[in-house]
Each structure stands twice: as C-alpha cells, then as structure tokens.
Amino acid sequence: MPKELRKRGKKKKHTTEVEWQSPKEPTKPLPQETPSWIVSAPKTSAEDDTNSDAPFGYVDNDVKAYFRTVDIQIRDWQNAASERDQNDEEADPNEERRMFFVAALTEMSGKEKQLATDADCSVVLERMTYSMDDFVRRVFVDSLTGSYDLLVKHRFGSHVCQTLFTVASQTVSREKRGILPTVPDDKGELRSLTKLVVDVCEELFPVLPSLVTNSFASHVVRALLLLLSPQSVPSHDASQHAMRSKKSASWKARQAPFKSVFEDKNRKDAGTYTPPEVFSQTARKFVEVIRNKLDENETRALAADKVASPTLQMVLAVEADQQMTEDTDSLMDRVLVGLVASSRKDPSATPPVSDYLNTLLRDPTSSHLLETIVSHCPESAFASLWATYFKGNLPRIASHPVANYVLAKAIDRVSISQLTEACQELQSIWTRLIQTSRTGVLRSIIDRAATLGACGSEVIEAVSKAFDAKTAEDRNLLVPCVLRLRTVQDYQAASQSQSQEQPSKGKPAKRPSKDTIEPSVQGAILLQSLLRLPEPHYQIVTESLNALSEEEMLSIAHHATSSRVLDALFESPTVPHKIKREFVLSFIGRYHLLVDDRIGSRVGDRCWAFSDTYLKEKIARSLISQEQFLAASYYGKFFARNLNLYLLQRRPDEWRALQTERHKPAQTAPASQAPVEETPSKKHTEAKKRKRDQGGDEIDELFNAAMGKKVKKAALVESISTESDVLQPNKPTKQDRGLSDVLGAIRAAPGDHKGKRRL
Known part of the structure; x- marks a missing residue:
C-alpha cells in the first residue's frame, strides 16, 4: 500500500462539537438601518474623474x-x-x-x-x-x-x-x-x-x-x-x-x-508683453464672476485661506487696475467691511473699528492681502484706513513681527503731514526696533521722505535716536553702526572686547563673533536709502565715511554687502559731483590695496569709470610704483589693463587722448569705428607678419651687424630709429628713446631669445 502523502501544517481534528468562541475576539456589530431622513448625495461622474x-x-x-x-x-x-x-x-x-x-x-x-x-x-x-x-x-x-x-x-x-x-x-x-x-x-x-x-x-x-x-x-x-x-x-x-x-x-x-x-537671437521678441483689448475685457469679467458667485462672508473667508489668499490678492489688483474698486459691493469693499463705500459718501467720517481687519493685520497669511489692499485702495479709503487702524497704534504695530510689514507698505502712500505724525509717534521705539532687527518701518520712512523731498530733519533725528548717536563723534561712527545694526555704545563695547580678545604671540587666535564683524543686508539697505535723501541730509552718511580710517574703509569696500553702499554713493542723484570726486581721491595711494580683492576690484572699476581724464591720470601716476604689485595680483592685473601705464610713462599725450576718447558717451562714436587702442596692435601684427614673410628678422640682423662690424654710435641710433619706425610708422620717433623701444619690441616679439646677446 503506498505511503500516504502528508500535507504541511497542523493536523485538523474532526470533531462534531461546536467550537467555543473566545470572548477576547471582538464581535462585529450588526448593520443598523440608517434613518429615512438621511440621504447621501450622489457622486457625479465629474467628481469621480x-x-x-x-x-x-x-x-x-x-x-x-x-x-x-x-x-x-x-x-x-x-x-x-x-x-x-x-x-x-x-x-x-x-x-x-x-x-x-x-x-x-x-x-x-x-x-x-x-x-x-x-x-x-x-x-x-x-x-x-x-x-x-x-x-x-x-x-x-x-x-x-x-x-x-x-x-x-x-x-x-x-x-x-x-x-x-x-x-x-x-x-x-x-x-x-x-x-x-x-x-x-x-x-x-x-x-x-x-x-x-x-x-x-x-x-x-x-x-x-x-x-x-x-x-x-x-x-x-x-x-x-x-x-x-x-x-x-x-x-x-x-x-x-x-x-x-x-x-x-x-x-x-x-x-x-x-x-x-530652437531659440536664437533673431526669434527673441524685444519689448514687454502688452495684452490685447479683449484680454482686458476678459479680466474684468473674471472679477464680475467672483462678485456674483460669492457673497460677503465667503469673500472674507478667502483672506485667511493659504490657497485662496494669493489668488484673491491678484483679483483685487486686477479690480484696482480696471478701476472697479469704487463700485457698489466691490471685492475690496467687502474685505474692508464697507470702508470704501463709507469713505466715498463722507470722507471726514470715522468708520467703526472692525475686529476682522485687526485680525488681518496680525495674521501671517492674510497680512499679505492687507498689503495689497493698502497699495491699491482709493485715496479716500486709505485716509480712513490710516486714521482708523494705524494712527495712534503705530508703536504697537511697528513692534509686531507680522503687522510691521503692513505698516511699512502703508507708509509708502502717506502724505507729508501723515509722515511727520508717524515720525513723532515712533520716537520712543526706534532703538527697540533696531535691537530686534525690524528695520522695515524705518527704511520705508526714509524712502518716503526721499520721494516727497520733505521731512528730512525728522528722518535724521529718527536715525540718530535709533542708533543712539547724540554727539558729533557718535555720528562719525554711524556707518559701521548701521551696517551692523548696533547702537554706538554697543558697537564701541564690542570693538573693545574684540581688541582685548586678540591673542598674544604664540597663542592661537579665537574665532571672532560673526555679528560683530559681518555687515548686515538690512543695515546696507538703510545706508543706501539715506544717501538718496535731499541735501543736506545725505551728509550724515558721507561725513561718517570720511571719518573712517583706511583699514575700515578698505574693509567696507572688500565686503560684498557693505560695498553696495559705495555703489549707491555714485548712483545717488542728490549727492553732488564734488563729494563723489573727493571720495575717489581718498583712495589715492591705496588703490593697489583696494583692487587686490574680488569685491574691491569692482569698486575700483566704479571709481575709474566715474573719473575724468585728469583724475584718471592722478590715479594712474600714483600706481606707477605699484606696477609689479598689480601684475602679481590675481584681481589687480585686470585693473592694471585699464591703466596702460606703459603708454602713460612714454607717451602721456597719447594716453590722455585715449582716455578722453574712452570717456565720451558710447552713442557719439559710430558703431563701425574700431577702438583706438586696437589700431597700433593691428599694425604691429601686420608688421611682424611682413617681417616673417621676408624670411628674416630685422632685430637679428641688427645685432649681427653690431657684433660683426664696427658700427658707429650714430649709425646704431639711426638703425634703431628705423626699426622703431617700422613698428610704429605713424608715430614720431626720438633718438633718446630708441633703445627703450627696441627693448620693448624684443620683449613683445614671440619666440625664444635666450641665446641672443643682450645690449
């Protein structure tokens, strides 16, 4: 009888008794009938898709x-x-x-x-x-x-x-x-x-x-x-x-x-995109559809939604662009809880304060919407909004981590009287704002004063109070203090502690604190805004720059953030030409140290581009003794190319004419005209090609003639003058510089001259 094949697993016992169910196993509840009054909505095919x-x-x-x-x-x-x-x-x-x-x-x-x-x-x-x-x-x-x-x-x-x-x-x-x-x-x-x-x-x-x-x-x-x-x-x-x-x-x-x-230069469209007229009508219909399909509460609910709030911002901007904000029941009037309609009826009336707008002011999501509103709402509505929600609460709003951004955007629209009142109301918290690195409100006040051309003295007083600069000596330290967002006392204490922490000989240096040394972007932006103030209020920055030491000025020019302040000095329309010229002259004797840096070389190029021919000559002559230093510098050698010191030392008149030609506007010179400095090099190259085609080298022949035969001194000078005429046919040649020209030609000629005898 064949052996029975056994299967894997446990052998099952055949019993006729009913198995006992463990009480630990949960029993499934019986399905209950749903009440007749509950009816589930049928899902449409569109929702399923x-x-x-x-x-x-x-x-x-x-x-x-x-x-x-x-x-x-x-x-x-x-x-x-x-x-x-x-x-x-x-x-x-x-x-x-x-x-x-x-x-x-x-x-x-x-x-x-x-x-x-x-x-x-x-x-x-x-x-x-x-x-x-x-x-x-x-x-x-x-x-x-x-x-x-x-x-x-x-x-x-x-x-x-x-x-x-x-x-x-x-x-x-x-x-x-x-x-x-x-x-x-x-x-x-x-x-x-x-x-x-x-x-x-x-x-x-x-x-x-x-x-x-x-x-x-x-x-x-x-x-x-x-x-x-x-x-x-x-x-x-x-x-x-x-x-x-x-x-x-x-x-x-x-x-x-x-x-x-397939993009190429011929296919690129020049200019900005301008939509057709039918698109403007369609954008208007966008706003009308949202108005008709949403009520007031649904529109206000979109403000706090992280998904819908950015879209509502663009819709409000389109509504303002289409000049639909003053219509009855506009979207902006709904968000502002009827403030647009009430200001249109009675501009002098003060509307009641809404808790909804106070919530928008301090909410991280909806505050962006309020920034769009204060930028695009009508003038009458902004005046009511400023008087109701901002005036009298400026210190508390400016200190808030979210609401200060809305206030900074609102200051961009204030009038002269409103700006003066804001400066007076914020006097008590300027120092606290700097210590908490909330500089947006101060920067907006400076920019608005520069735009209006007024309230300059109030702005300078606010800056001095913010950085605790009471005396003239304190104001001389304003630039380094603003760059690091520190008051004068804090900056002086940090500088003293840093000098005490300098190691003695033989001891390892401690790593300096980053916030003490590194300038901040916010401080650099503040200084750039101050340089755009009208005269004489910009002098608070220029006088502080003039009072800095050479090392501090070079450290500012060598930093990627603080060097933007020097760029703003050249670009500011309110700073006169005389002060910019004095700033360029302040680097005389230190230009080789200035351009020996990646960022400093860019500042040196700005100074060179601003200078006229006379000022360029002073800069170039101050660097003649540093020619070898510039040639060995990785960044300075590029600045040395603009100097062309070789031409300045030998033919200064031609150097001045060349710089004058370069200083002229680019549109005055025809496009087909070749640069002035390329003409001698082209002629020099053509002359060398002609020499090679003749199968001989005139310099070698000159040396061979000098070595093989007795040549008189006058003849040698005459031959050298002839060689110089070949290299520069249109230039006047003098006998006293013939030898230097021939040496320059020897250095510039390609090939190996090691085996040739030196003069």
Whole structure:
C-alpha cells in the first residue's frame, strides 16, 4: 500500500462539537438601518474623474518609454544651448532637431489629455511646450478644449496648463502685431491663440469659485490672470512666485533649464508683453464672476485661506487696475467691511473699528492681502484706513513681527503731514526696533521722505535716536553702526572686547563673533536709502565715511554687502559731483590695496569709470610704483589693463587722448569705428607678419651687424630709429628713446631669445 502523502501544517481534528468562541475576539456589530431622513448625495461622474489619477485613461508603457527618450534628448539640447549662451555663441537649430521634434508631436497627437495627466509624461509636455511654434501651440490648446475644468484640478495636468498659459504671451504678442503662421488646408479652421484663451476662460467661469480654493487649480488661475492683466503684478519675479508654490518652484529649479531648443537671437521678441483689448475685457469679467458667485462672508473667508489668499490678492489688483474698486459691493469693499463705500459718501467720517481687519493685520497669511489692499485702495479709503487702524497704534504695530510689514507698505502712500505724525509717534521705539532687527518701518520712512523731498530733519533725528548717536563723534561712527545694526555704545563695547580678545604671540587666535564683524543686508539697505535723501541730509552718511580710517574703509569696500553702499554713493542723484570726486581721491595711494580683492576690484572699476581724464591720470601716476604689485595680483592685473601705464610713462599725450576718447558717451562714436587702442596692435601684427614673410628678422640682423662690424654710435641710433619706425610708422620717433623701444619690441616679439646677446 503506498505511503500516504502528508500535507504541511497542523493536523485538523474532526470533531462534531461546536467550537467555543473566545470572548477576547471582538464581535462585529450588526448593520443598523440608517434613518429615512438621511440621504447621501450622489457622486457625479465629474467628481469621480477629478479624484482619480487618470481621468482620461492610462498611457501605454511603450509610449511612456518613448517620451522618456524624448525628455533625455531635449534635456541634452537645452544644456548644450545654455553652454553656448555662456560662450556667446549663436545657437543654430539644425534640421535633425526639427525632424525629431515633428516625430514626437506626431506621437503626441490624439493622446494629449492622457499624457498631460501622467506623472512622467506631463513633465515632457511642459518641456516640449517651450519649443513649440505658434501653430503647434494653437493645436495643443485646442486639443484640450472641453476638459480644462478637469485638467486644472489634476495634480499633473494643472502644471501643463500653467506652462501653456505662461508661454502663450509670446504667441499672443506676435498675433497682436499681425504675425500669423500659415495653416495647412487639411487642418480646417483653427482659432487664434487669443481667441482660444478667451474661450478657455469662458469654459472655467462656471466653476471659478471652486478653482480659487483648489490647491492645484489656484496656480492656473493666477497664470491666467497674469496673461490677461500683466500690469496688475508689480514685477516679473513676484509673478513667477505667485504662479508656483515654494515646493513646486524648488522642484522646477532642480530640473534642466526650460527653454526652446530652437531659440536664437533673431526669434527673441524685444519689448514687454502688452495684452490685447479683449484680454482686458476678459479680466474684468473674471472679477464680475467672483462678485456674483460669492457673497460677503465667503469673500472674507478667502483672506485667511493659504490657497485662496494669493489668488484673491491678484483679483483685487486686477479690480484696482480696471478701476472697479469704487463700485457698489466691490471685492475690496467687502474685505474692508464697507470702508470704501463709507469713505466715498463722507470722507471726514470715522468708520467703526472692525475686529476682522485687526485680525488681518496680525495674521501671517492674510497680512499679505492687507498689503495689497493698502497699495491699491482709493485715496479716500486709505485716509480712513490710516486714521482708523494705524494712527495712534503705530508703536504697537511697528513692534509686531507680522503687522510691521503692513505698516511699512502703508507708509509708502502717506502724505507729508501723515509722515511727520508717524515720525513723532515712533520716537520712543526706534532703538527697540533696531535691537530686534525690524528695520522695515524705518527704511520705508526714509524712502518716503526721499520721494516727497520733505521731512528730512525728522528722518535724521529718527536715525540718530535709533542708533543712539547724540554727539558729533557718535555720528562719525554711524556707518559701521548701521551696517551692523548696533547702537554706538554697543558697537564701541564690542570693538573693545574684540581688541582685548586678540591673542598674544604664540597663542592661537579665537574665532571672532560673526555679528560683530559681518555687515548686515538690512543695515546696507538703510545706508543706501539715506544717501538718496535731499541735501543736506545725505551728509550724515558721507561725513561718517570720511571719518573712517583706511583699514575700515578698505574693509567696507572688500565686503560684498557693505560695498553696495559705495555703489549707491555714485548712483545717488542728490549727492553732488564734488563729494563723489573727493571720495575717489581718498583712495589715492591705496588703490593697489583696494583692487587686490574680488569685491574691491569692482569698486575700483566704479571709481575709474566715474573719473575724468585728469583724475584718471592722478590715479594712474600714483600706481606707477605699484606696477609689479598689480601684475602679481590675481584681481589687480585686470585693473592694471585699464591703466596702460606703459603708454602713460612714454607717451602721456597719447594716453590722455585715449582716455578722453574712452570717456565720451558710447552713442557719439559710430558703431563701425574700431577702438583706438586696437589700431597700433593691428599694425604691429601686420608688421611682424611682413617681417616673417621676408624670411628674416630685422632685430637679428641688427645685432649681427653690431657684433660683426664696427658700427658707429650714430649709425646704431639711426638703425634703431628705423626699426622703431617700422613698428610704429605713424608715430614720431626720438633718438633718446630708441633703445627703450627696441627693448620693448624684443620683449613683445614671440619666440625664444635666450641665446641672443643682450645690449
């Protein structure tokens, strides 16, 4: 009988008894019937598609593998284009790239929606969008029509839409100028990109309120608003930050550069982007749709939402640009709790204080919205806002870690009387603001005084009180104190402790405190703002600079942060030419130490560019004794090239004429005219080529003649003069400098002269 095959596991006992259930095992509760009055809302297909990862289907694996190769190839071309841009070489797209790109577009046809919602292929579409021409972009935008409400809410599709609207400004700008691509006959009627963008906005208007609060769609809405109304955003950098989150922007920065692989200098459009008139009407409709679909409480709730607040800021900026803020029930009037309407009816009336606005003032998220409001609200509304929420509370607001930014933005709009009252009200807390490194309010007051051209004495008093500079000697230390954001007493105590900590001979040096030595960016910005004050208030900075020692001045010029103060001295329109000239003369005798540094060499170039011919000659003659030092310096040798000390010592008249020609404005000289300093070198090169073509060296012949035959001194001088005439045919030659010219020619001539006899 064959042996029974045993199975793995424990042998099961066959019992007919009912097994006892352990009480430790939880028993499942019986399902309870839901009450009849509770009815769950049915989920629509649109909501199911929005929450799914692939609302339009998954991409085939072979297609994904192909687009990975496309991504690698485009990255290589973009990196190669970046290297050519750094080398100032022209990027010439070849036919191979175009054929490769056409093949990728052919493979993409019919699969745009699936590729846009794929985690890997969506990035490839973004990269390809920058290389698309106007016709392909129109086809791509048109192929997504009807699905934008789903794409803008998708995690990956939203970035594709955002990139499309970002690069669309180039095509729209060309369409506005009448530059339209040819459309093939078999493609049928294709709308322009301007009309396509308007149709996309019409498609998104019914669901616009939900897009504002969506974490993915809100960035697309900002990109659309920026395309429709670019003047509503103050700067390009701020617009880029508004379109992408910090996480998305940091991720994109780690990728290869997003640029066209066919980009060349002829295709770049000059000037800024100006939207067409239909975009202005569409932007106005954006504001009207949000007004109609949201009530007052829902609008105010958007202010504290981290997702919706940046979008609401752009909408308020567009509303102000369209001059719609003073309309009845405007968005800005809703956020300000009716303050715009009340100020329009009675400007002298004081509205009641709202706890909602006080919350906006101190909230980290909504305070950015209040900054936009104080910058774009009407004048009457700002006067009521200042009198109600700022006046009388300035010390408490300026000391708050969040509210001080809103106050700094509000000071940019105050009048002369309001600025004077603010300076008087903030007298008691200036020192505390400096000690806590909150300099935004003080900087805004200085900038506003420079813009208005008034309140200069109040500003100087505020600066002196902030840094506790009571006497004239204390004011001489103002520049180093402001740079380090320390009062005069704290700076003197820190300097004394640092001098006492200097080690004696044989002992290791202690590492100095960073805040004692390193200048701060905030302090440098304060000094730059002070230099723009009208006369004579800027002298508080220039007098302190003149009182500094040579070592302190060089340390300021050699630091990347503090050297910006010296740049502002040259750029300030209020500082007279005489003081700038005295500053340049103060470095006479120390220019070789100034330019022997990476940052100091840049300051030396600024001084040289500012100087006239007479001042340049004084600088150059002071450096004749330091010629070897400059030649040995890594940074000083570049500054020595501008000096041209060799020409100054031998032909000073030509040196002065050369500097005078360089000092003239660039537009006065014709573009085809060659630089003056290149002419002698070209002639010198041509002369040497002619010598080599003759098969001999005239210098060698001169030496051979001097060694083989007895040559009289006069003949030798005459021959040397002839050689000098060959090198410089248009220059007058003197016999007393003929020998030095021939030695200079020997040094400049290529080849090895070790075996030649010296004179």
